[in-house]
Amino acid sequence: MPFACHDCPLRRLDVFEEFSEDEVRFMEGFKAGELEVGPGTPILVEGARSPQLFTVLSGLGLRYKTLEDGRRQVINFVMPGDFLGLQAAVGGEMGHSVEAATDMRLCVFRRSDIWTLFKNHPDRAYDVTWIAATEEHFLGESLASIGQRSAIERIAWGLVQIWTRAGDLDLLKNDTLLFPFRQQDLADTLGLSLVHTNKTLAKLKERGLVAWTDRRLRVLDVEALERMALMDRSEIHRKRPLM
Amino acid sequence: MPFACHDCPLRRLDVFEEFSEDEVRFMEGFKAGELEVGPGTPILVEGARSPQLFTVLSGLGLRYKTLEDGRRQVINFVMPGDFLGLQAAVGGEMGHSVEAATDMRLCVFRRSDIWTLFKNHPDRAYDVTWIAATEEHFLGESLASIGQRSAIERIAWGLVQIWTRAGDLDLLKNDTLLFPFRQQDLADTLGLSLVHTNKTLAKLKERGLVAWTDRRLRVLDVEALERMALMDRSEIHRKRPLM
DNA sequence: GCAATCCACAATAAACTGCGACATAGAGGC
DNA sequence: GCCTCTATGTCGCAGTTTATTGTGGATTGC
Numbered sequence: 001m002p003f004a005c006h007d008c009p010l011r012r013l014d015v016f017e018e019f020s021e022d023e024v025r026f027m028e029g030f031k032a033g034e035l036e037v038g039p040g041t042p043i044l045v046e047g048a049r050s051p052q053l054f055t056v057l058s059g060l061g062l063r064y065k066t067l068e069d070g071r072r073q074v075i076n077f078v079m080p081g082d083f084l085g086l087q088a089a090v091g092g093e094m095g096h097s098v099e100a101a102t103d104m105r106l107c108v109f110r111r112s113d114i115w116t117l118f119k120n121h122p123d124r125a126y127d128v129t130w131i132a133a134t135e136e137h138f139l140g141e142s143l144a145s146i147g148q149r150s151a152i153e154r155i156a157w158g159l160v161q162i163w164t165r166a167g168d169l170d171l172l173k174n175d176t177l178l179f180p181f182r183q184q185d186l187a188d189t190l191g192l193s194l195v196h197t198n199k200t201l202a203k204l205k206e207r208g209l210v211a212w213t214d215r216r217l218r219v220l221d222v223e224a225l226e227r228m229a230l231m232d233r234s235e236i237h238r239k240r241p242l243m
Numbered sequence: 244m245p246f247a248c249h250d251c252p253l254r255r256l257d258v259f260e261e262f263s264e265d266e267v268r269f270m271e272g273f274k275a276g277e278l279e280v281g282p283g284t285p286i287l288v289e290g291a292r293s294p295q296l297f298t299v300l301s302g303l304g305l306r307y308k309t310l311e312d313g314r315r316q317v318i319n320f321v322m323p324g325d326f327l328g329l330q331a332a333v334g335g336e337m338g339h340s341v342e343a344a345t346d347m348r349l350c351v352f353r354r355s356d357i358w359t360l361f362k363n364h365p366d367r368a369y370d371v372t373w374i375a376a377t378e379e380h381f382l383g384e385s386l387a388s389i390g391q392r393s394a395i396e397r398i399a400w401g402l403v404q405i406w407t408r409a410g411d412l413d414l415l416k417n418d419t420l421l422f423p424f425r426q427q428d429l430a431d432t433l434g435l436s437l438v439h440t441n442k443t444l445a446k447l448k449e450r451g452l453v454a455w456t457d458r459r460l461r462v463l464d465v466e467a468l469e470r471m472a473l474m475d476r477s478e479i480h481r482k483r484p485l486m
Numbered sequence: 487g488c489a490a491t492c493c494a495c496a497a498t499a500a501a502c503t504g505c506g507a508c509a510t511a512g513a514g515g516c
Numbered sequence: 517g518c519c520t521c522t523a524t525g526t527c528g529c530a531g532t533t534t535a536t537t538g539t540g541g542a543t544t545g546c
Contacts, residue, residue, distance in 0.1 A: 065387045068473050073387035087380055090373045092481065095380035118365040118372075125368050126361045130333045132375035137330055137338035139382035144308045144316035146390050147434030151505070182521065191390030193506050198523065200505095213522090214514095230311050238335065394531070425495065439531050441497065456496090457540095 002034040015168040016242040035106040044098040051111050053085040055243045059104030065096045074189040080169050083131050083243045089114050101180045127241035146191045151200045154190040157229035163219040179217035245277040258411040259485040278349040287341040294354050296328040298486045302347030308339045317432040323412050326374050326486045332357050344423045370484035389434045394443045397433040400472035406462040422460040
């Protein structure tokens with residue numbers, strides 16, 4: 001059963017900015033309901049207008065685009081706290097699809113309410129923009145990875161990316177992440193073939209940097225992977241707004 | 244010398260939404276000045292905080308990221324009407340750099356004024372978000388191209404992209420675009436080597452689909468290129484806001 | 487005025503290789 | 517016993533790397 005924003009478990013995480021009492025109250029009005037879906041459920045569909053926006057409360061999913069001939073590009077992995085459907089809300093149509101990979105719990109907002117948010121809650125509107133701009137930032141990183149990095153660098157990069165996000169969200173139990181995705185999903189994220197992803201992954205496993213079997217992912221040496229992927233250690237973990 | 248927003252030549256273009264009298268007045272207050280820069284001038288720098296935001300009035304440029312070892316990923320080509328620096332304005336730091344490729348004229352806004360925009364002009368705040376969400380949309384397209392398309396498909400895709408944008412902005416004179424970029428820039432956009440870009444481009448020229456010499460670009464058969472790149476003909480040209 | 491010298495870019499060639507395509511096998515899971 | 521996913525091996529090619537050459541523009545020198 002739905003809970004009040006006041007009790008939202010996400011709010012407690014360090015990654016997210018604190019809410020003022022006023023904001024909590026507003027969000028409780030803004031929240032239109034909750035939605036639970038199972039693995040494989042399409043949440044938003046590329047090219048469609050959606051009357052709803054979502055914040056992920058729990059569970060994992062995928063954002064992806066497909067070309068006409070079936071090739072698929074995974075945009076990124078969807079994790080708790082992610083805000084879904086903004087493109088459709090302001091632009092008109094979604095540029096990609098979103099699909100659940102596990103059971104997911106979503107907080108639902110009405111597209112039609114978005115305007116009142118801008119009108120009456122400039123601070124929250126600002127946060128929405130913040131989120132959009134930050135997402136743009138990450139897509140730029142992805143572009144650079146896919147465009148410039150070699151297969152092994154890309155995989156290292158991708159794993160670090162997933163691992164740090166999961167860490168921020170307190171998703172690591174026993175230093176292990178329950179990771180419902182297939183190698184094919186990672187391959188489609190990084191623009192690599194499945195086979196080559198598998199083989200490259202094997203190298204990282206041999207070197208003892210990663211362990212990934214049976215839907216359980218462990219990154220054993222983050223720094224080695226970061227070095228391998230030429231990543232900026234400097235990426236500061238800033239708090240981010242939660243819708 | 245600077246002109247008032249009322250006389251802004253961009254506003255007249257069909258691609259941009261009409262301004263209400265009220266909006267024009269507000270923008271004239273929001274506008275902090277104008278800036279003219281020459282080719283090669285860095286406008287925004289990755290990782291830096293910029294106290295300013297810009298709208299491109301004229302001229303072309305590049306957005307790009309660089310890895311530590313010098314590899315460069317061009318995020319996209321900057322054209323008139325583009326809004327620059329939002330990431331730094333709301334997030335804190337730029338995720339990429341922006342550099343002029345020709346003489347450019349920029350409309351300058353103060354970062355510190357952005358908040359009053361959200362506070363007092365929800366419609367304009369909404370537009371800012373619209374722009375951010377749309378940019379995210381385009382980056383998703385780029386990801387799919389670089390991740391999934393073959394070299395020739397990518398180049399076809401890239402050229403169509405440039406060509407349509409330029410067309411919308413009325414940049415085509417005699418069906419020709421003055422295009423200040425080098426093949427290297429296109430290569431870095433598409434994640435290809437310079438040599439392979441050159442060869443693949445040559446194929447498109449042979450087939451009579453494109454002509455590009457001496458900084459003049461002509462796309463002779465857009466539809467053939469679109470087909471080759473498996474592009475959605477459906478991408479509707481919607482009006483977009485101008486900041 | 488016109489060589490002489492750079493320099494930035496395009497063009498093309500030749501050799502190498504990272505990654506994809508295809509094939510097959512094994513390991514759960516329903 | 518089928519289906520999905522991981523694992524590995526072999527082979528070939530798309531795309532990279534490393535040249536070399538040509539061209540027009542800009543700068544210098546006399």
